[in-house]
Amino acid sequence: MMHSQDTVSSRRALLKTGGLFVGALMIPGAVSAGMRDRARRGTPESLIPDDFFHPSATPVAQPAVASATVPPALDAPGVNPQLLKRALAALDRHGSRIAKRDRIAVADFSAGSSAPRFHLINLEDGRTVSKLVAHGSGSDPGHTGYLQRFSNQNGSNASCEGAFATSDYYVGKHGRSQRLIGLDATNNNALDRAIVVHAAWYANPDMIRERGMLGRSQGCFAVGENELTEVFERLGPGRMIYAAKV
Secondary structure, eight states: OOSOOOOHHHHHHHHHHTHHHHHHHHSTTOOOHHHHHHHHTTSOGGGSOTTTTOTTOOOTTSOOSBOOOOOTTOOOTTSOHHHHHHHHHHHHHHGGGSSBOSEEEEEETTSOTTSOOEEEEETTTOOEEEEOOBOBGGGOTTOOSSOOOOOOSTTOOOOOOEEEEEEEEEEETTEEEEEEEEOSTTTTTHHHHTOEEEEOGGGSTHHHHHHSSOOOBSSSEEEOTTTHHHHHHHHOTTOEEEEEOO
């Protein structure tokens, strides 16, 4: 397995330690100066996005305040139309649980890990930027490069399917990372499992040149080390990631 074998308990402990930031994101102004100081100690400030400690960050659980009207026949180049249709249906289904509806990300796990299958879509005009993304080792135990199954179970090390709301940022063992809140029965353990967006060496393009596929995560959306900043800029808190296989 390409991913380091950290224990599930340590991942849960990290999530619980940072849980106050999830609550702070959902309650504007809740992050006190003392909390900010404690979180910053030992962490280079340059690694934390500018809005990480911003008390007025748009709360994930509030009604949509930056919505966009999705064109009735949205064409997102390179995105499977059937998968896009499902993603847009999920965006409507979850309504106010997605605070910002101008952009979404769609992870097409029908494609192999050698393909740019993490699609960052502007819903106003369909402009799409596609990135490499790793899937979980539990979803591909034979390391074929293709996702074989999803799982929502703790300890499965598998990717899970469904709609996620992007939450707050933190700096952990993988560096800059972003928590995700699972919105469906198929991924509602995401926060407890520490399913997040982070960068990893095994998700860099040179892995494909060397081995024909990316390495595997423990279920996280792992992107290339040089791609994380753009992914964070295009997502931000309060938007939706939809992951599925069609």
